[in-house]
Amino acid sequence: MKHIMIIDDSPTIRTSVEYALMGLGYPIANAENGSDALKKIAAIKGKGDDVALCIVDVNMPVMDGITFIGEFRKDDKFTPVLVLTTESEEQKIRAGKEAGASGWIVKPFSNQDMVKVVQRLVK
Amino acid sequence: MSDTVIKEVFLNEAREILSNVESDLVVFEAGSDPEVLNRIFRYVHTLKGSSSMAGYENVSELMHDLETVLDRLRSGSLAVDDRLVDILLECFDWVKLALFDGGSAEETGAAQRGLIDRMAAFSAEKPAEDGDAAQPEEAKDYGYRYFRVRAKFRDAIFESGIDPLSIIEDFISLGRVVEMSVDDDLPELGSLDPEKCYLGWDITIKAPCRLEQAEEVFLFVKDDNEIVLEDVTSRFIDDSGGDKYLEEKRIGEILVRKGILTRKELDDVLADQELTNRKIGDIIVEKGYAAHKDIQYALGEQDRIRTKIETGTVRVDTRKLDSLMNLLGEIVIGQSAIARVADELPEEQGFMLKNALYGLDRTTREFQEQIMAIRMIPIGATFEQFRRFVRDTARDIGKEIRLEIFGEETELDKTVIEKISDPLKHMIRNAVDHGIEDPAERERKGKSREGRIRLNAYHQEGNMFIEVTDDGAGLDVGKIRSKAVSLGLMRAGDELPEEKLFSYIFSPGFTTAEEAGDLSGRGVGMDVVKTNIEALRGTVEIDSAENVGTTFLIKLPLTLAIIEGMLVRSGVNIYIVPLLSIVECIQPKREDVKVVEGSGELIRVREKYVPLVRLYDYFGIRADCENPWETIVVIVETGKETLGIMVDELVGQQQIVIKSLSGQVTRSRAVSGAAILGDGKVALILDVHGLFGEMTRTQ
Incomplete structure (x- = not known):
């Protein structure tokens, strides 16, 4: 079973993403920051499962989104990574892309937009 | 539902952030630790994102301004002083007021403006260049435009989890594809690396949007891939607004396929056409590539192609059709309510209303047939x-x-x-x-x-x-x-x-x-x-x-939702008999009613005896009359079974929207559902087949 990993320090955003994606049928895993996410992804893969997509915030304590993407890409080149940003973060979008992100979505997002973007990435 | 959950999560989160940020601000004031500032910045940033997500636009706005100020603090273009910390603290107080202490919109609005002004005053030297002034033009009607993209992705694109095809599909979904070619620069199978992208696309679409919208699709990939996007509308649209180039080109393609024109001749002709904007047929005849009647033939072909393209299909969620059918059902109910009103009006008005209703009724029926036709599949x-x-x-x-x-x-x-x-x-x-x-x-x-x-x-x-x-x-x-x-x-x-x-x-x-x-x-x-x-x-x-x-x-x-029904009355209750199963309605003679041992009551209908069901008896209610020869008997047929149902009166015939009954209401097989009548009363729909089964079982 492939999981969708939501990485954001804000429970509001995590819940919002989770609600938006509920209908897609993917099990959803949550992490509060990049290093938390790396650990959880390792655990998921350890159980023989995989990750279909990571949705990652940029600004987080402990390990930020950009660093996370870099770390994640070290041993997973192809799994899409979606960056959550606010409009003011164009340079972050660029940084995320350089680190290996596959797309981005701007907060606040509508459920439909989130579903559309995610479906495009995980199909 | 999800909204309230998200709001709740957000309020909890906000409460936690507010209590953290306050202490951090105080610490920060004491000794400008950059690490603490970063933390405050992150809190503000998080709050900005999550408040907008939870629908607290005003909080998000203020946090945005706050973020700008903090960003300048971080970069050192603003210096910390106690005045600033005051403003910051007040900002968070305001958030508390707006979120938890039920401040009125007016109160919070005024306070918010005050804070924004003070922040602006504080960073006065910074001109407000970021965005606000230059709002993009709102969706103006641009009509259809043509966009051509030539996209060649870098071969390692898959390694960032990007699927070029999905971007191409996004682009295509903006409008309709006019021309497309795929440049498949594939190496020999042996040296093909499945993790690399070898394809390039050249696509022209016709779309009702602006170039910027088309550009947006490629935003994430345009820097490091060869993407050329251009507005080529002028190539396609002549003064009359038709798809001239395209039409002409299609004729050419057909001629090539038919072997009338060679590819090289076509290119030659098209080049000429683009320059002179004349009809392609004329150019071909002029250059002596083909005869006039061959071109006529191609034109006929083109018309056939066009009609084929235009009878498109739409995929629709069946639930939408269901709800459409349901809504129509409500209309039918409303209609019968009006019909009842018409009955009670003075004769002339009633007549006019009924006449009008008759027309409406026909339309609803047709409407129903159309919806049913959509739901029908072979x-x-x-x-x-x-x-x-x-x-x-x-x-x-x-x-x-x-x-x-x-x-x-x-x-x-x-x-x-x-x-x-x-x-x-x-x-x-x-x-x-x-x-x-x-x-x-x-x-x-x-x-x-x-x-x-x-x-x-x-x-x-x-x-x-x-x-x-x-x-x-x-x-x-x-x-x-x-x-x-x-x-x-x-x-x-x-x-x-x-x-x-x-x-x-x-x-x-x-x-x-x-x-x-x-x-x-x-x-x-x-x-x-x-x-x-x-x-x-x-x-x-x-x-x-x-x-x-x-x-x-x-x-x-043919459908499960609406039936034609005959309303019959027994005592004070109205029942509905599906019209399709009714053979006739009779008033039996006294000598036609017989009681036969083992078969119950029978009535003679055209030299045949059929079982008689006393509806009032079956449902345990009181009827006006208990002698079959003084009542009306509805003869119903299902399969090879015939049955007479004894009722007091025939009320009328109308379209019935079936509402299903759950098992708790009745386990009787004689009832297939219920319907809401024009006067709001509920009537049971008889299941003739089930009724027959129940009758033969009880005997």
């Missing part, structure tokens, strides 16, 4: 799936059977089709297993070795009929009789008509096969078949003759 696909099934199951048990399919284009409500598939499978399985004989036996009987099962579907009298016919041994009347006796369904000496005997095979636990076969004969199946078909308000009948074969005839309504 049954062919369902039939086809049995070909393989028959072949495999026949082969397993050493029989030779051919499945013949007729009427596959017959259309039926999608829901009905989905639900009829299983019952059909059961019947076909029975035919394969029990109906058709072994090849050797068939030869002995002088039949062909190969048995035949025929599926046929057709429409008749507002119903859909499906026949499952085999040319096998036919039902064994003797075996059915002895089995029915052993199950206590009949007495050994009873002389029953064949149909009655045949119908026993639908009884639970009934099987005549001495040994349960692999496929069927375990006594499950036929009763389930019957239940399933009845759940669709259909009936199933059997016709069988020894050594000729057996036919199952399934009759189904």
Whole structure:
């Protein structure tokens, strides 16, 4: 079973993403920051499962989104990574892309937009 | 629902952030630790994102301003002083007020403006260059424009999880593809690296949007891939606004395909056309590449292509159709409410209103038919799936059977089709297993070795009929009789008509096969078949003759949502009898009513006696009149059964929207649902078939 990993320090955003994606049928895993996410992804893969997509915030304590993407890409080149940003973060979008992100979505997002973007990435 | 949950999560989060940020601000004021500032910045940033997500736009706005100030603090272009910390603290107080202390919109609005002004004053040296002034033009109507993109992705693009195809699809989804070519620069298979992208696209679309919107699609990939996007509208649209270049080009393509023009000649002609903007046909004739009549032929071809393209289809979620059907049902209910009002108006007005309603009624009916037509799909696909099934199951048990399919284009409500598939499978399985004989036996009987099962579907009298016919041994009347006796369904000496005997095979636990076969004969199946078909308000009948074969005839309504009903009154209650099952309504004579031992009350209808049901008696209510010869008897027919239903009065005929009843309301098989009448009262819809079953059971 492939999981969708939501990485954001804000429970509001995590819940919002989770609600938006509920209908897609993917099990959803949550992490509060990049290093938390790396650990959880390792655990998921350890159980023989995989990750279909990571949705990652940029600004987080402990390990930020950009660093996370870099770390994640070290041993997973192809799994899409979606960056959550606010409009003011164009340079972050660029940084995320350089680190290996596959797309981005701007907060606040509508459920439909989130579903559309995610479906495009995980199909 | 999700909104309230998200709000709740957000308020909890905000509470936590507010309490953290306050202490951090105080610490920060004491000794400008950059780490603390970063933390504060992150809190503000998080709050900005999550508040906008939870719908607190005003909080998000203020946090945005705050973020700008903090960003300048971090970069050192602003210095910390206690004035600033005051403002910051007040900002968070304001958030508390807005979120938790129920500050009125006016109060918080004024306070927010005050804070924003003070922040602006504090960072006055910074001009407000970021965005606000230059709002993009709002969606102006740009009509259709043509965009051409030539996209060649870097070969390692997959390594960032980007699927170029999805970007191409996004682009295409903006409008309609006009031209597309794929440049497949593939290496030899041996040296092909599946993790690399070799493809390039050249696509022109016609889309109702601006260039910026098209650019947006490629935003994430345009920097490090070769993407050229241009607005090529001028190439396609002439003064009249038609797709000139495209049309002309299509004619050319057809001529090339027909071998009238070579590719090189076409390029030559097109180049000329682009320059002179003349009709391509004229250029071709002028250059002597083709004769005028050949071009005429191509033009005819082009028209055919165009019509083919224009009859497009739309995929629609069936739930939308269902809700449309439901809404229409409500309209029908409303209509009958108006009709009731018309009854009570003075004659002339009532007449006029009724006349108007009559027109409306016709439209609703047509409307209903149209919606039903959308829901209808041909049954062919369902039939086809049995070909393989028959072949495999026949082969397993050493029989030779051919499945013949007729009427596959017959259309039926999608829901009905989905639900009829299983019952059909059961019947076909029975035919394969029990109906058709072994090849050797068939030869002995002088039949062909190969048995035949025929599926046929057709429409008749507002119903859909499906026949499952085999040319096998036919039902064994003797075996059915002895089995029915052993199950206590009949007495050994009873002389029953064949149909009655045949119908026993639908009884639970009934099987005549001495040994349960692999496929069927375990006594499950036929009763389930019957239940399933009845759940669709259909009936199933059997016709069988020894050594000729057996036919199952399934009759189904075309739709499940609306029926034509006859409203009848018994006492104070109104019941609905489906119009399709009504044969006639009579007032019996006194001498036509007989009581027969074992069969209950019968009435004579045209030299035939049919069982009489006293509706008031069945439902345990009080009727106006208890003598059948003083009332009206509705003669109903279902399958081969006829029944007289005794009622006080016929109220009228109307379209009935069926509302299903849950099992708690009634377990009676005589009631198939309920309907809301024009006056808001509820009426039960009689299930004639079920009523017959209930009557014969109680006797």
